[in-house]
Amino acid sequence: MSTAGQNDGAIREVLVVGGGTAGWLTACHLARKLRPTEPGGVRVRLVESPDIPTIGVGEGTVPAVRQSLQYLGISETEFIRECDATFKQSIKFCGWMQDASHYYHHVFDYPQRDPLDLTPYWLMGQAGERSYAETVGIQAAMCDAGLAPKQITQPEFAGVTNYAYHLDAGKFSALLTRHATQKLGVELIKANVEQVHLTPAGDIDRLSTDRCGDLHADFYVDCSGFSSLLLGQALEVPFIDRSDVLLADHALAVQVPYPEENSPIPCETLATALPGGWVWDIGLVSRRGTGYVYSSNHISHEQAEQQLLDYLRASLGERAEQYSARRIPMKVGYRDSFWARNCAAIGLSQGFVEPLEATGLLMFDATARMLAEQFPAHRDLMPLLSERFNHRVRFAWERVIDFIKLHYCISDRDDSEFWRDNRRTETIPETLRENLAIWRHQPPSDYDFSSRLEIFNLENYLYVLYGMNFPTQMDAIGYRYGQPADALKSAQRIAQSAAQAGEHLLSHRELIQRIHQYGLQPI
Numbered sequence: 001m002s003t004a005g006q007n008d009g010a011i012r013e014v015l016v017v018g019g020g021t022a023g024w025l026t027a028c029h030l031a032r033k034l035r036p037t038e039p040g041g042v043r044v045r046l047v048e049s050p051d052i053p054t055i056g057v058g059e060g061t062v063p064a065v066r067q068s069l070q071y072l073g074i075s076e077t078e079f080i081r082e083c084d085a086t087f088k089q090s091i092k093f094c095g096w097m098q099d100a101s102h103y104y105h106h107v108f109d110y111p112q113r114d115p116l117d118l119t120p121y122w123l124m125g126q127a128g129e130r131s132y133a134e135t136v137g138i139q140a141a142m143c144d145a146g147l148a149p150k151q152i153t154q155p156e157f158a159g160v161t162n163y164a165y166h167l168d169a170g171k172f173s174a175l176l177t178r179h180a181t182q183k184l185g186v187e188l189i190k191a192n193v194e195q196v197h198l199t200p201a202g203d204i205d206r207l208s209t210d211r212c213g214d215l216h217a218d219f220y221v222d223c224s225g226f227s228s229l230l231l232g233q234a235l236e237v238p239f240i241d242r243s244d245v246l247l248a249d250h251a252l253a254v255q256v257p258y259p260e261e262n263s264p265i266p267c268e269t270l271a272t273a274l275p276g277g278w279v280w281d282i283g284l285v286s287r288r289g290t291g292y293v294y295s296s297n298h299i300s301h302e303q304a305e306q307q308l309l310d311y312l313r314a315s316l317g318e319r320a321e322q323y324s325a326r327r328i329p330m331k332v333g334y335r336d337s338f339w340a341r342n343c344a345a346i347g348l349s350q351g352f353v354e355p356l357e358a359t360g361l362l363m364f365d366a367t368a369r370m371l372a373e374q375f376p377a378h379r380d381l382m383p384l385l386s387e388r389f390n391h392r393v394r395f396a397w398e399r400v401i402d403f404i405k406l407h408y409c410i411s412d413r414d415d416s417e418f419w420r421d422n423r424r425t426e427t428i429p430e431t432l433r434e435n436l437a438i439w440r441h442q443p444p445s446d447y448d449f450s451s452r453l454e455i456f457n458l459e460n461y462l463y464v465l466y467g468m469n470f471p472t473q474m475d476a477i478g479y480r481y482g483q484p485a486d487a488l489k490s491a492q493r494i495a496q497s498a499a500q501a502g503e504h505l506l507s508h509r510e511l512i513q514r515i516h517q518y519g520l521q522p523i
């Protein structure tokens with residue numbers, strides 16, 4: 001028996017608790033690294049409840065997921081076919097400024113910086129009249145034209161532009177389950193965990209289940225969702241509530257059809273601001289996933305339902321009334337530590353912020369991989385490794401919160417208390433306030449994002465700041481940028497390339513259809 005504290009200190013067995021996307025992705029990362037089927041490898045098991053449903057939302061991703069699929073050995077064709085998946089090149093923010101017609105793209109391609117950084121010239125009005133994203137790259141125009149990010153002849157995971165996916169969360173979990181159990185050697189146990197037993201020293205000793213007896217392991221990963229069964233409940237690691245910064249605390253989620261059978265599939269997540277929050281609208285192959293993230297301290301649940309219905313009516317007419325949304329309370333914040341004793345938490349059990357930038361999968365994918373890479377060879381290493389893990393993951397959460405808050409606090413919307421409260425200084429983290437103070441007088445630079453652990457970097461900030469007309473005063477530093485003619489030429493070349501992109505790229509729906517029919521070339 002390999003009960004914690006009763007063996008020679010080697011870590012031979014790990015047990016993941018919870019079979020949502022976080023649990024299965026964690027199991028895949030652990031098994032890929034710890035090689036359960038090889039002699040000397042670590043046994044990886046996952047226990048999931050046959051009764052407690054997964055959260056069932058989480059359809060937007062960021063480009064890092066592509067590297068993970070590739071690393072885990074999942075084929076892109078198989079993923080697209082089985083997960084109802086589509087491509088995502090941007091988040092299109094509509095109505096985030098007082099001018100209701102305003103929109104901007106947060107695209108995934110880097111803004112052009114070579115041979116010339118166009119940002120300062122755009123800020124000085126010397127790079128043409130187009131929006132920031134249209135000036136520094138072709139991707140915003142490609143999204144507006146409904147073009148796919150790659151050609152059918154390109155191999156899996158390669159693209160003309162940088163891209164992520166929209167996916168069906170339930171189908172993605174099912175694909176990960178098959179991959180983990182059939183290809184990576186993860187063992188699945190179907191049971192409800194009823195009790196968590198601790199050793200006298202306070203480590204997790206074993207879990208009692210309703211139908212598979214007691215389960216022992218040397219190391220546990222809590223992927224039990226918002227309930228945080230192991231880390232939160234059994235080990236009593238407190239939750240740090242960050243609803244003082246991010247004010248939305250509920251979501252209404254509903255799956256709806258396209259207006260017509262063959263409607264174009266948007267290649268971006270639509271994020272439309274409303275008086276009490278914002279609506280996500282994600283196009284999969286066969287349906288849309290939509291939902292309203294809102295603050296119940298600013299609007300009632302009934303008002304939120306009505307506002308979401310009004311939003312859906314704009315595309316579906318009276319048909320919108322057939323669909324009723326599921327209300328999901330959201331606990332915004334993160335655990336005081338993410339790895340305590342012989343247990344780490346990944347997924348909703350670790351922390352959560354609203355899905356504005358699809359940070360859910362991004363955070364648990366990044367932390368699962370970090371855990372797998374740094375997995376302790378021996379119990380004695382746990383205190384040191386856990387301290388480092390906690391430091392890194394906390395830093396990542398804090399930076400994610402800064403970035404989400406940015407979208408709210410630089411808005412000039414003045415039509416409701418929700419938007420005005422979001423600008424109150426005391427709701428803005430100090431790190432973000434400091435950055436904004438600097439960026440009022442000079443554009444952001446790589447040195448503002450110098451940690452390898454940053455989740456969002458210079459390019460992400462540039463698209464949001466200047467998509468939202470953030471006023472960087474260039475008068476005092478204009479002398480540093482002496483190539484306005486080259487900047488204008490460069491911007492014109494980009495506009496030409498964007499106009500020509502349609503000649504060699506299919507529409508998004510057409511590419512998806514062809515992938516279903518023919519597949520992509522495996523790498």
Ligand SMILES: Cc1cc2nc3c(=O)[nH]c(=O)nc-3n(C[C@H](O)[C@H](O)[C@H](O)COP(=O)(O)OP(=O)(O)OC[C@H]3O[C@@H](n4cnc5c(N)ncnc54)[C@H](O)[C@@H]3O)c2cc1C
Binds near residue numbers: 018053355358
């Ligand atoms: C409104 C909303 C929108 C979101 N949108 C996005 C998005 O666009 N992009 C994104 O990346 N993320 C998004 N997320 C986050 C994303 O949904 C989650 O991070 C992701 O689904 C992972 O959830 P999880 O696996 O941690 O938890 P869950 O899906 O809740 O899974 C928990 C698992 O634990 C099991 N379990 C619980 N208790 C027990 C027990 N006693 N015994 C055995 N098993 C147990 C359950 O059966 C289940 O299998 C969103 C979240 C919300 C709330």
